Amino acid sequence: MTQSHTITRDEAQLRAAMLDVHTYRLDIDVTDANVFRVQAVITFSAAESAVGGSTFIDLLEHDVYSAELNGHTVEYDGSRLRLEPLQLDNELIVSSTAEYSSTGEGLHRYIDPFDEAEYLYSQCEPADARRIFPVFEQPDLKATFALGVTAPSYWTVLSNEPGTHVLDGEVAHWTFDATPVMSSYLFALIAGEYTEVATGSSKSRVPLGLWARKSMAVYVGAEDILDITRSGFAFYEHQFGVVYPFSKYDQIFVPEFNAGAMENVGAVTITEDYIFRSAVPAAMVQRRAITILHELAHMWFGNLVTMRWWDDLWLNESFAEFVSHLAAVDAGFADAWTTFNATEKTWAYRQDQLATTHPVIADMVDLDAVAVNFDGITYAKGAAVLRQLVAWVGTEHFMAGVRNYFTEYAWANTTFGDLLRPLEDASGRELSSWAEEWLHTTGVNTLSWQRDGDEVIITQSSPVRKHRVVVGFYDVVDGKLTRTSSVAIDLQEKTTCLPADDAALMLVNDEDLTYAKLRPDAASLQVLTERLSDVDDSLARSLLWGTAWDLTRDGEASAAWFLELILTHVASETDSSVVFSLLRQATTALKYFVPTEHASATRQHFAHGLWQLAEDAVSGSDVELQLVQAFIRHTRSESKVSELADGHGLAGFSVSTDMAWSAIQRLVALGVVGEADIEAAHAEDDSSTGYLAAVQARAMIPTAAAKAETWQRITGGDLTNLELRHMVMGFADVHDHELLAGYVDEYFNRIEDLWAASSFETAETFALGLFPLWASTEETASRTMTVASSTRYRGLQRILTELHDDVRRALTAQSAF
Template identity: 35%
Template sequence: MQILTREQARTRSQAFIVDTIDVTVDVRQAEDLTRGTYPVTSVIRGHLNSTTLFIDVVGKVSVVLVNDHPHHFEVEDDRVVLDHLEPGELSVSVEAECRYSRTGEGLHRYRDPEDGRTYLYTQFEPNDAHRAWPCIDQPDVKARWQFTVLAPQGWVVANNGERESLREIDGGMEHIFARTRPLSAYISAIIAGEWAVVDAGTWTGCDDFADVSIPLRIMCRRSLAGALDADDIEAVTRHGFTFFHEHYRFAYPWGKYDQVFVPEYNLGAMENPGLITFNENYLSRGTLTVSQKQKRANTILHEMCHMWFGDLVTPRWWDDLWLKESFAENQGTSAIAAGPYPDEWANFAVGRQAWAYEQDQLPTTHPIAATIPDVAAAKTHFDGITYAKGAAVLKQLVAWVGEDAFDRGAREYFRAHAYGSATLTDLLAALEQATGESLEEWKRAWLETSGPSVLSATYSVGANGAINNFTLRQVPTDEARTIRPHQLDVSTWALKGGVLERSACFHVRLTAESALIDPDGVLSYAGAVDDVALIVINDGNLTYAISRLNALSTDTALEYLSTCPDAVTRAVVWASLFASMRDGLLDPRRLASSCITSAVSEPVPAIRDRLLAMAHETICQFCSGEDRSQLRAHALTLSLETMVRNMELDELTAWRRFAVSMFTGATGDLGVAAMRSLAEDTDLDIAWKARCALAARGLMTPEELAAFGASDSSGHAHRELTRASAALPSVESRERAWERLLGEELSNEELSATLDGLNASVAYTPEDTRRVIDHLEDYWNSHSIGLGIRYVRGALNVSVDVQDNDSVALIIGGLEHWLDSCHDAPAQLRRLVLEKYDALTRAARVQEKFS
């Protein structure tokens, strides 16, 4: 395939001003899985300022008409090249046969193994619309689209626009949809199939938006209808529309609002205007924990924000991807915190922002305002910097200029660029107009540099125990040694009867390498040193910076942080402790033990679940040899003991999942009886997790797995059976999994499940990863980028153990050799491998220091 570059896109958008695109898609034969393609015709109209043009399409092109007359064309990979055109008004019709996808890119087709029904949905970002239909596939070309879909009788079909007409035709039904307002190709969309549909009524505006009425629908596969949880999804949706209308003062512009939960999805969700698609893993036939519902709510509101940031105003090119993703991350979090989950910013601090710190310390880190030369580079920039760091930096901007000014800037941005595309310069102009101050230095310090700032506090103690010279210090980590402006809070905490109490809080504006925290001498009283058992830098999480705790604060936090009454404070400190562990400044054994113990009493489900995830990562990645085994056994023992206590189902589910994760790599009889019991549980989600864990340790036979699969024919069971079968430790089972992996056309989820199973098995050895490394480039070059990314990330999702020489030599040494010898490999593949190499070498350094 050709890779569209930024310069090619710029040249084309100047040469061809697109007005409308009409697409006719014929999926009447979609239920016949022997037919791998479907016919599609696109008619693209606009004004041409050139004599040449190329149209994007992945498929077999049969006819091209220019202004209703046949025209000679050349096919160059995924482009139809037209020469000898006349400048002026132009109509280009392209007829093609395009392929149904199994990779989650383009028009994806899924056959439900439970009831045999067929489902179709599209997924395009950043550049896969032309896999589904001929188009101009770049973000700054925003056409008014009209879709006609020919589908089987009884199918539900939806598009970005409202359906205008429905009539019976030979072999099915013709669905014609209203022409949309201008939108980019990557957010044009259809879904088709026998979807279960819940009519969620209409959201009606108030005040200035009393005349706004938005029809709401929620959909999923029919076999999942019982798990749809429509009431909760509807409530979150209604809250979101109220929140965004109050803040943006710009009426939702896309008419209806369909939300569809789809199978085998590569992402969490996609913001197709009027037809938002979500990963159906947000639904469960088992028990969804509170934190899982909270994550789903965040995703719903993240995508809703995109209806304005991204859909109404679209980044001109993928350089400004952050213009939509950072804003949606920030604003979605603000929206959910203002509604059903007021602790969402705490969840962000310990989860998403911690992810940003990790991404920002990789050798592949980049500025928020990144340089994206082509769409292949864009594929790997949907990362912790573009999403979470950008959101955290926007929160810092709000702390500087105020929320009202920020909202006024957003409104001006929408007003000035509605239905068009924009750049960073356009956004800053709107924000500067709203705030009345220049943001040029802020842009330079925050958006054009990389790496996190590191903040620490120092003080001296007077003879009477007074705190003097209480100072906040900033250490830059980027090559330019950038000193960033920070507006943040620093708090001190006293330990009273084994409970933490806030003793003081200071608002600090840091614009240099250091600033006094306590210029007024609030802590200069005698004995104040007894009230600073814990110093929390960035309390409230207003800025983006790794904070370092001093030795006393570290000891206090590890022992008593669970007694702190403020959820955001706890989250900020946990993120700080985790960063210190990753940087080799804190013994991972101490952190893991504290996380597990604190999780038992943590009242906020999202923080509790994050603590358990931190404990799992710390034990499995940053501890080695006997330490890893002992901590795993300790964690499993504590989780098994906790599971038998009287607790809410939500808490029980979290501890059950943690127990399964710890059991997978354990040895001996500990937990075997509990896992066998869970394998028979009526909660099929936890039951399959337990079955996979037992299979990975050779404690479940292929026949037992087959019996479980026969009793549960759901899509979820099919995926988990694939995972468990690949995890079986017998030579025959592993070779069969490898043959499927490298020799069969697996779907995206089958690929991931197979890799997960192979790596989880007790039979896994570092030699398996060396085998993967040998196939990296071949696999990448013979599959789509989406599958390539899944393969690399899944296949290299392993840990090292510095006490195992083969582990270091074959995994770290193998990756190092690949990087040294494969300089000509695709840049995106090298980036993924380099990131994993860096993560493993970081873990090895920590293991060596504390072994």
């Protein structure tokens, strides 16, 4: 399945001016294992000025058997049906078939390797409804959807609205209630042998359903998920002043999902990564809760009121991300903003320092631009900027403006200006200048500070913005670094002076209200190095950890210093998300920020330190689990990994099946075990998880022949999205990069052809997963930019430009080692 014809913003604006779309009546037959059949009847009206003219409707890679507009045959070119001549009132009838997707885009089909049960689900954002049925594929042409589905009699079928079915021999005919008006990217069709894990209702009596495939249902933590869902319903209905606007709320865990979750109206699809069949860090449990709350927030932000075009994608994502953390605090996750700082803001800072950074309100000229902008700016920076906005106007004023926004624009499409006005009315503040500073510019400010006697001088880098910050002063109290005083201040100039307490540690942006990197004074940096774990506030510690990582990424401190900082303080860290983020950053530092001649010794020292910390950790603790997981990633020593692979760990430590797989994979990469051992492990764990673990393990076999075979399979085009992803991860996971040296030329010679022949999700996996970042040299940087500057594919150009930045950053960091 190749990448699709794009749709431009200009085309969408013209089409929106011409048309009002009324109804989609869809009958979809999924009884054939090879193709699905669609009968679509679409009614729409045209503006008087458009009568007699032409437009188009989108349909991607279908076999069209008949297509008639008002009784006249229309032409199809593989991506569009030409609609002409238009009448005031129009009816389009199309009959077609298409193959199921194996890439997670459109209507995806999955066969469970455990029991061969079949599962389908749709994924339409941003513009993949057109892979399923003919559609005016843009957010502002909302319509109602009436769906009928013919499926095997033993399947469950779910959609946006409740449905009923009648049996007809070995098939069932399902009919679903018509939806309210909604955008096409929110369409949902989920079908197969899904099991209803749990049901319930919200406080406002909205029916709740929880679904998973048969082989995974036993591992779903149903009560935890329903509890967080109910909490979210209560919080949002109270804060937004609008009851849940749809008739039901199903959450369905689906296999081979590309994203964390998707906010389809009334039928949210969620990655199976959030089904935990063994112990996971508390960070993952909290991330699942925030994801659940994020998708629920979309029922208002995005589904009830929708952006007009993808320029305002952030109106969906940033708002959902921001309010989901508010809701998480309300649900009992007291340190949710610590998690936000450690994970989301780190993502945003990285994205905003790339050559491809863009304003929060982005210039989405076409769908190609949209596809690559589901990024750290759209989600994380936007949410961080909203946190700063709330610091300026106050939570109550912010929520009052949001309530007025929902009331005024329910079921409509908007731009940011439509939200800005009620926020200004509620707060009494002029916000257009704030919006210009924060939403229409790029880049992250750096706030640095120096002490000068009894004053502190705070300097911000360009472009100068208004920052509402808290400056915290920390001193030793009962052996801990405790905030003894603070001051709230507005930073509106390049330099700001204020009186400074004679404290051991000073922290600008304490409470993390603004969006900025931090550069402490020398005394504070020394205290950070020596006593970071003594800081008694988790958010303050996260800010300091983030500062240490920024210094390392920017080449202002060595990776050796950062790795030693982790070994010194991580075992005392109480916030699971901070530990999770730090150990991922350690992986990046070890892989790319350490010069080749020091890599082996540095990794060995770090892995040995991790094991020592794990031995001293509280048995069964979250930090012990994460330290052992990180040890398996980094060690090159056989003995302890072999014990873990056999299910034996530290005293009192339970080695899960998933951890045993990680240990087996490491032994494969070491060349200690091979195909027979992989096959034996797979025989013991014949689940879908075990299948993918075996796929990844086979790709890790450290021989030239095995790597050549893996490369052929990766580039052969017959893998599903998750098979491909795991195989790529295994291929790249080597202890001796000489095994991959020959594939540098392969990558640069073939990446453009691989991109052209693939869907976006597959192409992105190729471009990112196979890139030789381990070979961070001037030559790699040059070759990367050569391809980036010559390719005609916008998405590939952006990814390669960002990878070039990563190579340059790695070289800078290595020079500081």
